Amino acid sequence: MNDNPLLALLGLEEHARKAANSTELGFVMVNDSRALASYRQAALLIDGEGLKAVSGVAGIETGAPFTLWLERIYKHLASDEIRKADSADLDRADAEEWAEWLPPHALLLPLKDRDGKRLGTLLLARDEEWTDQDIALLARASDFYGHAWAVLHHPSPITQWKQKLTGIPKWHLKLAAGIILALLFPVRLSVLAPAEVVAHNPAVIRSPMDGVIEKVHVRPNQPVAEGDLLFELDRTTLTGKLEVAKKALSTAQAELDQATQQAFFDTKAKGTLAVIRARIEERSAEAAQLEDLMARSQVKAPRAGVAVLDDPAEWQGRPVNVGEKVLAVASPNDVEVEAWLAPADVIALEKGDPVSLFLNAEPLSPVSAKLLYVTYEAIPQPDGTLGHRVRAELAKGELGPRLGLKGTARLDGHRVALIYWLARRPLAVVRNFLGM
Template identity: 75%
Template sequence: MSDNPLVALLGLEELARKAVDSAALGFVMVNDSRRLALYRQAALYIDGEGLKAVSGVTGIEKGAPFTLWLQRLLKRFAAEDVRQLGPHDMEGSDRQEWSEWLPSHALLLPLAERDGKRLGVLLLAREEAWSEQEVALLTRAADFYGHAWSVLHRPSRWVTWKSGLMAIPKWPLKLAVVMVVALCIPVRLSVLAPAEVVPHNPAVIRSPMDGVIQRVHVRPNQSVAEGDLLFELERTMLASKLEVAKKALDTARAELDQASQQAIFDPKAKGTLAVIRARVEERSAEVAQLEELLARAQVQAPRGGVAVLDDPTEWQGRPVVVGEKVLAVASPHDVEVEAWLAPADVIQLEEGGPVSLFLNADPLSPVSGKLRYITYEAIPQADGTLGHRVRAELNKGEAGPRLGLKGTVRLDGRRVPLIYWLGRRPLAIIRTFVGL
């Protein structure tokens, strides 16, 4: 310790300025501060990093009892201003251990950067009490110690990141962790599409020939039995042709009878019998064909079920071509779901995947089913837009909904993280917009 305290203070400041790194500066703090005041032990504690230097030793044993106790002590008083400490400031076992590790009188000197941000504390301990002059000189030394430490010490990225993380309030950090965990929860990727309840395997009734529908004998959703008359085509022209064909057949048969009688007496008449017989067979075939057409003009139900068609009055008088669909006969209990999925909504769907139908008539009671198929190519719908046809069968054992009911179907695919489920559509729109 120098006789002139101001000279000692200036010399100590020069040592602090000439320190090559923070380790050398820490050595100066805990060992060379004796130039200003005598003490037995000294320790340097930096917030967020722990104990950095202890007087009289070159290295710190991290797990030693003295190190752990001293860190606990300095961490507790790290936010205090300049003050003197003693065993009376401690509680419980820490008060009893004070006499084992430190002298009875300690001086706590806070360290701060130029902007006033706290760095840590410097602790000096001895058996005698501290005078006001010593406290003033050491406080001045702690001031330039803090400035020098802020210049020399560059904490690692991990320490900086850890300090910033610890500075964040706990509730936003917890909220962020909960949100990250929630966004990683696996959920099923699903899409929605308009749907309708349609017959599973209907008997499609088509026009057997070209003609005009004269009358439809059934109403929509009417129950029919096998053989019931469904509709009939205009038969006036066919009946006229049949009448003419029958008269031509009668004439041909009369000519055949006359030729047969003449052939008995006139050998020359035998040569015409073959021609007349062929004419009779031709007329008979023509009559049979017209009779069959007349019978086919009355279309009957091939099996029992309910009639599925539009307004019957719209069909009456309408010309149809052979093979054109007029109506269908379906079982009311054998139904399935038909949906149209837009090309932009297509996801990876597997046969047998879960399907849920939410009917407009009862949206709170979904009907479950399994995917039968989805077309690979988009095909034109009734409104002219393109879509992928989807067919799904309803689960067995459940009461199927009525034919013709409409709603929305949810098609479930594979499981994906919630963040992907939320961002799939926005990312697709952004990618289309930027052209990636």
């Protein structure tokens, strides 16, 4: 130890600043600090890296008992301020080993950078108590030791990452881990589509021939029985044609009677009988056809159910073509869900995937269904826009909702991570924007 402590302090500072690397600087700290105060053992411990230098030792054995013990007690003794330490500061197991590894009185000098962040600790131990003069000189030395170490020591990227990670508060890490786990939680990929309750297998009633609807005899949602009259076509033209056909048939019948009487006296009259009979058959067939058309002009229900149609007043007087749909007869208990999926919302869906229908009338009571099919190509919707028709069947044995109720259907596909479920639409928008 130098007799002039200030000169020793200046010389030690010069050695520290001239150190070529952190290894040489560590050697100066644990060995040359005796110029300021006497001690028997010294060790340099760096936060996040462990033991870096020991007095009187050329190298550090990473797995040695002394190294492991010293790094273990450092976790309990490290402080941002200069402090004294002894075996009483440790738990019983580590305190019993103190006398084996270190002298009884230790002094911990924190090394800090310019920002005041602790980089590590210089531990000095000796047999006698530390005096105030020793502590003051060593505190000044620890100040320039910290600056020199910050300049020379460049930890590896892994060490830097560990230091940053250990510097994050634990509740931040727990929160981040919770968010990551939540984002990885599997959920069903789902889309929403406008939906309606429709008949499963309705009897479509079409116009049997060209004509004009004279009257509709049922109202929307009216229960009908099999054979009930639904609507009838205007029969004015048919009635006139039938009267003409009947008169022509009567005339041909009279001609046949007259020709039959003449055939007894005139052999030439016998030759006209076959012609007249053929004419009668033709007139009879024509009349029968017209009578059939007269009967068909009154359209009746093929089965029991409820009438599904628009306003009857809009149909009266409207000309229709043969095969044109006028209304339908559906069973009120045999219904299914029809939805229209926008092309941008199409996801991978398979038959049997769950479908939930939220009716506008009862939005808090969803109706469960199973997917039947999704049309491959987009087709025009009732409002004119393109969409994929979706059909889903309701649970068997349960009374379904009333025909015509509307709402929103949620179609659930396969399971994906929550983060994908949240980012799917934004990623699609970005992809379309960038043209990828």
